[in-house]
Amino acid sequence: MKTRAAVAYAVNQPWTIEEFEIADPGPEEVLVKMSFAGLCHSDEHIRLGDFTEAVLPMVCGHEGSGVIEAVGDRVRGLEVGDHVAASFIPSCGRCPSCADGMQYLCDNGAEIMAGEDRFMGPNGPAKAMSGIGTFSEYAVVHENSLVKVGDWYPLEAVALCSCGVATGWGTAVNVAGVSAGDTVVVIGTGGIGINAVQGAAMAGAANIIAVDPVEMKREFAQSMGATHAAASIAEAGPLVEELSWGRGANQVILTVGDATSDLFAPAMGLVGKAGSLTLTSLSNMLQNEISLNTVDLAMSGKHLHGSIYGYCNPRSDIPKLLRLYDQGKLKLDELITRRYSLDEINEGYRAMHAGENIRAVIDFSL
Ligand SMILES: NC(=O)c1ccc[n+]([C@@H]2O[C@H](COP(=O)([O-])OP(=O)(O)OC[C@H]3O[C@@H](n4cnc5c(N)ncnc54)[C@H](O)[C@@H]3O)[C@@H](O)[C@H]2O)c1
Ligand SMILES: [Zn+2]
Ligand SMILES: [Zn+2]
Numbered sequence: 496m497k498t499r500a501a502v503a504y505a506v507n508q509p510w511t512i513e514e515f516e517i518a519d520p521g522p523e524e525v526l527v528k529m530s531f532a533g534l535c536h537s538d539e540h541i542r543l544g545d546f547t548e549a550v551l552p553m554v555c556g557h558e559g560s561g562v563i564e565a566v567g568d569r570v571r572g573l574e575v576g577d578h579v580a581a582s583f584i585p586s587c588g589r590c591p592s593c594a595d596g597m598q599y600l601c602d603n604g605a606e607i608m609a610g611e612d613r614f615m616g617p618n619g620p621a622k623a624m625s626g627i628g629t630f631s632e633y634a635v636v637h638e639n640s641l642v643k644v645g646d647w648y649p650l651e652a653v654a655l656c657s658c659g660v661a662t663g664w665g666t667a668v669n670v671a672g673v674s675a676g677d678t679v680v681v682i683g684t685g686g687i688g689i690n691a692v693q694g695a696a697m698a699g700a701a702n703i704i705a706v707d708p709v710e711m712k713r714e715f716a717q718s719m720g721a722t723h724a725a726a727s728i729a730e731a732g733p734l735v736e737e738l739s740w741g742r743g744a745n746q747v748i749l750t751v752g753d754a755t756s757d758l759f760a761p762a763m764g765l766v767g768k769a770g771s772l773t774l775t776s777l778s779n780m781l782q783n784e785i786s787l788n789t790v791d792l793a794m795s796g797k798h799l800h801g802s803i804y805g806y807c808n809p810r811s812d813i814p815k816l817l818r819l820y821d822q823g824k825l826k827l828d829e830l831i832t833r834r835y836s837l838d839e840i841n842e843g844y845r846a847m848h849a850g851e852n853i854r855a856v857i858d859f860s861l
Contacts, residue, residue: 496526500554500614500631501840502621506544510630510840515554515614515621519565520635525573526565527581527636531654532629532857533558534835534843535686536752537583537777541624545753545779548608552621556857557583558658559629560650570638578646580657582809583607583625585639599804603639608780629654630840632859642813648820651856652827656816658804659854660827662775663690664816665805666748668698671773675699677745678738680731680765682706682758684716685847686830686854687775688750693825694805695746696720702738706731709850719826728761735765743767752848754778759785763797771798775805830854836861 498517501510520526538555540546559581563573573579583604587593590602610622613635628634644653666687667673679695681688684705689712695703696719705716705724713724723738725731735744747765749758754776763772791797807813819825832852835843843855 496633498631498633499837500628501556501837502552502554502614502616503542504552504618506551507542510542510844512838512840513616515616515631517614517633517635520567522567522569524567524635524637525563525570525641527561527579527634527641528564529559529561529629529632529634529859530650531560531859532556533654533657533659533686534840534847534855534857535658536847538624538630539844539847540777545777546608547780550609550622552616552618553610553624554614554621554628554631555624556629556631557581557625557627558654559627560653560657564633573638573641573643577643578648578650578653579641580644580653580809580813581627581629581636582640582642582813583627583658584804584809585626585637586809587639596808597806598808598810599806630837630857632837642809644814644817648817651831652817652820654856655827655830655854656813659686660690660816660825660830661807661809661812662802662805663687663750664694664825665807665812666750666773666775666802667691667694667746669806670800670802671746671748671771673698673700673746676701678702678735680704680706680735680744680747681716681721682728682747682749682762683751683776684712684721685750685752688748689716689719689830689853691748691750691775692716692720697824704731704734704738712850712853715853719829728758728765731765739767743770745770747772749774749776751776756782756785759787763787763791766797769796771800773800773802775802831856834858834861
């Protein structure tokens with residue numbers, strides 16, 4: 496069947512909206528009619544050439560929600576009419592990582608950067624990001640990359656939980672391990688970082704300092720659980736010192752758009768004894784060096800963590816997050832600054848880079 500989708504043809508070229516042909520679902524695949532797609536920064540890393548393993552052209556989009564329209568013969572967990580969240584890491588449930596309770600590291604996710612050929616366009620085949628491609632009206636997706644959710648949840652809220660909310664919230668709660676009374680710093684409070692703020696607040700942090708150069712983001716973070724805000728890491732230093740009674744932060748979380756190497760030493764400088772720096776942000780894949788004082792790392796007993804998907808297990812955590820939303824404990828509606836049609840995707844990403852949006856979504860009904 497035919498579908499319209501946003502494709503990245505070559506590094507640095509704008510998103511192009513094109514008509515593609517997609518095949519019928521294979522035995523373990525389903526056809527999804529996309530409802531909403533979130534504009535995450537990771538898609539832009541691909542278009543800008545940071546993920547050197549990503550093979551272009553690629554139909555991107557990995558955050559999204561939709562409704563199942565057809566299922567393959569061997570699909571057991573999904574039916575026509577089901578509401579689903581996309582999951583950029585598949586969860587097969589059987590590989591050693593899944594079996595050890597770490598679906599976020601599912602071994603079937605090893606190829607996600609490269610994408611999979613799924614879209615046939617006027618200029619030849621295009622990959623689907625993470626085997627999904629939510630920037631498309633319709634997508635054929637393996638059932639392992641979809642999570643069924645209750646049909647009473649707004650599909651906009653479901654889309655947000657599929658990447659940004661799970662990743663940010665999980666970074667604070669699961670990876671950094673924020674606990675009651677902690678002092679937490681979140682550096683970069685965009686689509687991911689704002690949910691680290693929400694996660695830290697839910698985990699009982701005493702002080703949450705939101706660091707972002709954009710005033711609107713700092714103000715918004717303070718309406719979502721941050722107790723203080725600073726415009727830069729340097730500005731956050733004296734605040735952390737004062738609020739932690741000179742001990743430093745328990746957890747510092749890095750969720751800026753691009754984790755350039757110059758940010759690590761100043762960020763680790765905010766961390767106190769036995770505290771941690773958690774890296775969620777992505778950057779150019781060829782960035783191999785960061786600079787950290789090794790004696791400080793060892794003798795202060797500090798930790799450095801990497802966070803993928805906030806260590807969330809999509810099948811259990813996406814429904815859990817939606818339940819918290821239902822109970823009014825997790826704010827999702829407030830996260831959406833603007834809604835765009837598929838044709839307006841370049842404007843949506845321009846606004847993200849300009850710091851105008853917390854999260855934007857493509858609404859396929861527009
Ligand atoms: N590890 C994962 O599993 C995972 C999942 C999703 C996204 N990501 C990555 O997380 C990062 C954030 O994504 P997003 O969608 O929230 O992006 P975003 O653009 O919405 O947010 C980034 C925020 O960082 C702020 N910022 C930029 N430079 C800063 C600095 N020096 N100090 C403080 N704040 C700064 C920006 O103003 C913005 O508010 C991206 O690199 C993305 O690729 C990682
Ligand atoms: Zn994402
Ligand atoms: Zn697995």
